[in-house]
Amino acid sequence: MVETGRSLMEAVRERCGRCPGRSVSICNVIEDQDLPALVAESSRVVVQAGRCFIQEGAPAHDFYVLTGGRAKLFSLMPDGRRQIVGFAEVGDFLGLASSESYAFTAEALGEVTLCRFPHSAIDRLVERFPRLHGRLQQEASSELVKMQARLMLLGRKTARERLASFLVEQASPCCAHALKDEHGPLTLSLPMSRTDIADYLGLTIETVSRTFSLFRKEGLISIRGASSVTLLSPGLLSDMAGGIKRS
Amino acid sequence: MVETGRSLMEAVRERCGRCPGRSVSICNVIEDQDLPALVAESSRVVVQAGRCFIQEGAPAHDFYVLTGGRAKLFSLMPDGRRQIVGFAEVGDFLGLASSESYAFTAEALGEVTLCRFPHSAIDRLVERFPRLHGRLQQEASSELVKMQARLMLLGRKTARERLASFLVEQASPCCAHALKDEHGPLTLSLPMSRTDIADYLGLTIETVSRTFSLFRKEGLISIRGASSVTLLSPGLLSDMAGGIKRS
DNA sequence: CCCATTTTTTGATATAGATCAATTTCTAGA
DNA sequence: TCTAGAAATTGATCTATATCAAAAAATGGG
Structure with missing residues (x-):
C-alpha cells in the first residue's frame, strides 16, 4: 500500500504537527521538510493502560519512540521476582536493548502513543539522515549513564x-x-x-x-x-x- | 607530526598484528587494508596495575578499545561507598558512557593496554567506514542489556x-x-x-x-x-x- | 452515592546480610 | 626461605529491611 504525496502530507501534519516528542526525541535532528520520510517509514501505535508493547524474549523487530504517556520497563525471574529497569517518558527511544530479542517487557502506564520503526526502516533513515547516527548514539549513551546511576542506587x-x-x-x-x-x-x-x-x-x-x-x-x-x-x-x-x- | 607511509605500516603490524582485540572489538568491521586509517587516528596506551585511565567527572575527550588485560569500572559516593558498574575485558569499547564527562572511573587490574581514539577521530572513522555505525550501536546495545541484568542482580x-x-x-x-x-x-x-x-x-x-x-x-x-x-x-x-x- | 475490591498504610516479628572483631592465609620483598 | 603487611576467612552480634498480618484508605462499577 503506497500512500500518495497528498495523504502523506496529511499524515505528517496529524502525526508530527503537535507531537510532544518532536523536540525531545531522535526526531529533533530531522528538519520539518524531511518529516515525510520519517512518517513513511514508521507507524503510529496506541497502547491501552496495562497492555504490553514489548515482550521480554520476543524477537526484536522494531524500535519505538514514545510520543505520549509513560511506560514501565521490567524483566522477570522464573519465580516472579520483578525488576523495573526504567520508566519511559515522552521522547524516549525504546527497543535499543538488544539485537536478537528484547531484554525487557514494556507496559503502558495509562494510555501510551508510540511511533514504531522497523529495524530496516531505521537503517534506511540513518543512511539518508546521517545526523541520526550521532543522535542514536547519544540516546544510548545517556541511557547507559542512567543505568550506572541505578546500579549505585540498587547496590549501595x-x-x-x-x-x-x-x-x-x-x-x-x-x-x-x-x-x-x-x-x-x-x-x-x-x-x-x-x-x-x-x-x-x-x-x-x-x-x-x-x-x-x-x-x-x-x-x-x-x-x-x-x-x-x-x-x-x-x-x-x-x-x-x-x-x-x-x- | 606526520607519520610516513612506511612507519605507519610498521605501526599497523606492531599494533594490530597480534592484537587480541582485533577480532572481538569494533575493529572487526574494518578490513586489514584499512587498518592504517585506524592506527593513524588512535594511539596506544599502556596503564600499570592500579592506575586509572578514565576519571569519573573528568571531561570525556576519548574513547578506548581495551586490547590487553582487564579493568574495573566504578563510581563513588561522597562518603566513599563504591559501586563497580562493570569489569572491562579485551575488545570492550569504553568511554561511551557520556557526552560531557565520564560517568565512572576505570582502573587497571594488572597491566592494561588500550587504543585511545579522540571523539573527533571516531567521528571521522565512522564517516569513512559506515559499518562502524552499526558496530558501535551494537556495542552500546549489548552493554545496555548487561546493565539490565545487573539491575536484576542488585535489586532482586x-x-x-x-x-x-x-x-x-x-x-x-x-x-x-x-x-x-x-x-x-x-x-x-x-x-x-x-x-x-x-x-x-x-x-x-x-x-x-x-x-x-x-x-x-x-x-x-x-x-x-x-x-x-x-x-x-x-x-x-x-x-x-x-x-x-x-x- | 454506595459498596465491593484493590491498594496502601501501619504494626509485629523474623532474617539475610551488615558490622565489629579476631584469626588465618596469602604475598612480596629481603 | 623467611617475614611483615595485606588480604581473606571465620565468628559473634546487630540492624535495616523483609515478611506476615491487619486495618485503613482509595477506587471504580452499578
Whole structure:
C-alpha cells in the first residue's frame, strides 16, 4: 500500500504537527521538510493502560519512540521476582536493548502513543539522515549513564536514599534547576503504583510506603491520594539522594 | 607530526598484528587494508596495575578499545561507598558512557593496554567506514542489556544468586556452551579482589567470602589461593544464578 | 452515592546480610 | 626461605529491611 504525496502530507501534519516528542526525541535532528520520510517509514501505535508493547524474549523487530504517556520497563525471574529497569517518558527511544530479542517487557502506564520503526526502516533513515547516527548514539549513551546511576542506587544506597533519588528523578524532567537552588514546593503526579516503585528501587511495597510516611512526618513531602506527591524541600531530598547528610 | 607511509605500516603490524582485540572489538568491521586509517587516528596506551585511565567527572575527550588485560569500572559516593558498574575485558569499547564527562572511573587490574581514539577521530572513522555505525550501536546495545541484568542482580537476587551470577559471567567468555550442558569443571582466574567482587555485587567483603566458603563446602566450587576458582558444577551454578532451584 | 475490591498504610516479628572483631592465609620483598 | 603487611576467612552480634498480618484508605462499577 503506497500512500500518495497528498495523504502523506496529511499524515505528517496529524502525526508530527503537535507531537510532544518532536523536540525531545531522535526526531529533533530531522528538519520539518524531511518529516515525510520519517512518517513513511514508521507507524503510529496506541497502547491501552496495562497492555504490553514489548515482550521480554520476543524477537526484536522494531524500535519505538514514545510520543505520549509513560511506560514501565521490567524483566522477570522464573519465580516472579520483578525488576523495573526504567520508566519511559515522552521522547524516549525504546527497543535499543538488544539485537536478537528484547531484554525487557514494556507496559503502558495509562494510555501510551508510540511511533514504531522497523529495524530496516531505521537503517534506511540513518543512511539518508546521517545526523541520526550521532543522535542514536547519544540516546544510548545517556541511557547507559542512567543505568550506572541505578546500579549505585540498587547496590549501595539505603531505602531513604533510594526513595529520595526516585522522587528527585521524577521531578527533574519538570524543573532541573529547582532542585539545586532552594526553590519552593514541587508537585509530582506519579502514574505508577507503590508496587512499581518498590520493584524499581529493589525494595518491598511496605518499605516504600513506610519511607513515604517517614518523609511526610519529617516535613520533606506532602501526599495527596498516593499518586500526588509534593516535594517540600527539594534541596534536602536531592542531597539525601546523593548520600549527603546536612548538618 | 606526520607519520610516513612506511612507519605507519610498521605501526599497523606492531599494533594490530597480534592484537587480541582485533577480532572481538569494533575493529572487526574494518578490513586489514584499512587498518592504517585506524592506527593513524588512535594511539596506544599502556596503564600499570592500579592506575586509572578514565576519571569519573573528568571531561570525556576519548574513547578506548581495551586490547590487553582487564579493568574495573566504578563510581563513588561522597562518603566513599563504591559501586563497580562493570569489569572491562579485551575488545570492550569504553568511554561511551557520556557526552560531557565520564560517568565512572576505570582502573587497571594488572597491566592494561588500550587504543585511545579522540571523539573527533571516531567521528571521522565512522564517516569513512559506515559499518562502524552499526558496530558501535551494537556495542552500546549489548552493554545496555548487561546493565539490565545487573539491575536484576542488585535489586532482586540473594547473595548466593549474585555470586553464582558473577562466577557464571566470569566463565562465559571462556566457554559459553559448557554452562548449559553438564560439562566438566571449569577453572577461572579472578584478577579482582574480594573487595572488588563485593562492590560489584552490592555486598560486603565478608558476605562474599562466606558465600565462597559455602559453595566450597557444598561441592559447587574449589578454591586455590583466593584468585583461582574451579566451577565443579557449572550447570547448577548457572541455574542458581537464574533463580532456578533444582529438585 | 454506595459498596465491593484493590491498594496502601501501619504494626509485629523474623532474617539475610551488615558490622565489629579476631584469626588465618596469602604475598612480596629481603 | 623467611617475614611483615595485606588480604581473606571465620565468628559473634546487630540492624535495616523483609515478611506476615491487619486495618485503613482509595477506587471504580452499578
